[in-house]
Amino acid sequence: MPKISEERRAERREQILAGARRCFAEHGYEGAAVTRLEGAIDLSRGAIFNYFPSKEELFTELAVRDSARMSDLWVNEGLEALVREVMELDPAWLSVYLELFRRVRNDPDFQKRIETRQKAVAPANRARVEEAQRTGEFRNDLEPKQIGMFVNLVLNGLALHRASGEELPSVELVLELLGAAIGGRARPDTPSRTRV
Amino acid sequence: MPKISEERRAERREQILAGARRCFAEHGYEGAAVTRLEGAIDLSRGAIFNYFPSKEELFTELAVRDSARMSDLWVNEGLEALVREVMELDPAWLSVYLELFRRVRNDPDFQKRIETRQKAVAPANRARVEEAQRTGEFRNDLEPKQIGMFVNLVLNGLALHRASGEELPSVELVLELLGAAIGGRARPDTPSRTRV
Secondary structure: OOOHHHHHHHHHHHHHHHHHHHHHHHHHHOOOOOHHHHHOOOOOHHHEEHHHHHHHHHHHHHHHHHHHHHHHHHHHOOOOHHHHHHHHOOOHHHHHHHHHHHHHHHHHHHHHHHHHHHHHHHHHHHHHHHHHHHHEEEEEOOOOOHHHHHHHHHHHHHHHHHHHOOOOOOOOOOHHHHHHHHHHOOOOOOOOOOOO | OOOHHHHHHHHHHHHHHHHHHHHHHHHHHHHOOHHHHHHOOOOOOHHHHHHOHHHHHHHHHEEEEEEEEHHHHHHHHHHHHHHHOOOOHHHHHHHHHHHHHHHHHHHHHHEEEHHHHHHHHHHHHHHHHHHHHHHHHHHOOOOOHHHHHHHHHHHHHHHHHHHOOOOOOOOHHHHHHHHHHHHHOOOOOOOOOOOO
C-alpha cells in the first residue's frame, strides 16, 4: 500500500466517518452491511478497515464525537444552545442511537468501550455545572451530578421524541421548565407565571 | 376447529400476549421470528394468528395496553406512582419500544395505528392534568398539553436510561425537580431548597 501523508490520512478518516454516519442513519446499525458501507463511503472494505478495524469501532467513534460536540456546546454556549441542538438533530441518526441502547445493555464490552470514551468529557461538563451553580444560573443545593442527570433525562426525552417524530414542545417551554426545576438564585424565587 | 367459549378465548388471548411480550423482550422485534413466538407462547402459528393477524398487531396490542396501564396509574394514583412504575419497567421490554421508534417514523401506517389507539387514553389523561391544575397540584399558567409534554419528556428520558442500564436519579429527586418545574400554588412559592 502506498504511503500517504498524515493530512491525507486525516481527510480519509473524515470521509469514512461522514459516509458511515449516512449509512447508519439510512439503514440502521444492523442494516449497515459492509457492502453498503463501501458504497456510502466510496472506499473498499480494505481501505475502510485500515482506519477502523470494525463496524463497532466506526460507530463508537461517531457516538463519541457526538458526545464531545454536545459537551463543547454546553461548556462554551450553555443550556439553551444544547436544547436547540438536540431538537434539530437528524431523526434518522438518533434512531440508530436508540437501537444501540439495546446492544449497549446486552454487550458489556461494547458498553465499557463507549463509557470509557464518553467519560473523557465528564470533568469539563461537571466543571461547567459547578460554575453555573456559583454564578447562580443553577441552584446550588443539589450535587452537580444530580443536576446533570436531570438535564440528561430531559435531553434524552427530547431526542426520543425527535427520533420518533412525536410533537416537540417549544424550546422556550423546555427552557422555562428546566429553569424552574434547576435554576438558581439568579432567577426570581417565585417562578415566573407568564405563559410560554 | 372446535368452538371454544368466550372465557376460553379471553384466556388464550392473555396467554398469547404474555408469551409474545417475553419473546419480544428476549429477541427484539425483528428477532421475534414466528417459530420463536410459537415456542414462547406454546401455540401454533395458526392458533396465534387466529387471535392476532400479524406480529405487528400483537406488538400494537402490547404497546397500547402499556399506555392504558400508564394512564390508569396517572389518573388513579398520580405522578409519583407513574414515575416509580417507569423506573421499574423491564429494561428488555423497554428496548423493544426503543427499536420500534425507528419503525414508527418510517412506517406511517404503523404510526397511525399506534397513535389512533393511544389517543383513546388522551382525554382521561388531560382531564386529570386539568384537575391537578384546579387543586393547585400543578401550576395553572400553562396549557395542560404543555404540562403533559414536559412530564412525557422526563418519563421517556427515564425509560431510555432504564433501558440502557444508565444510572437513574432517585425517585425523590425526579419528583422534587418535576415539582419545581410544573408544581402549582399548593407548593410554597419558593421551591424547597433541601437536599434530596
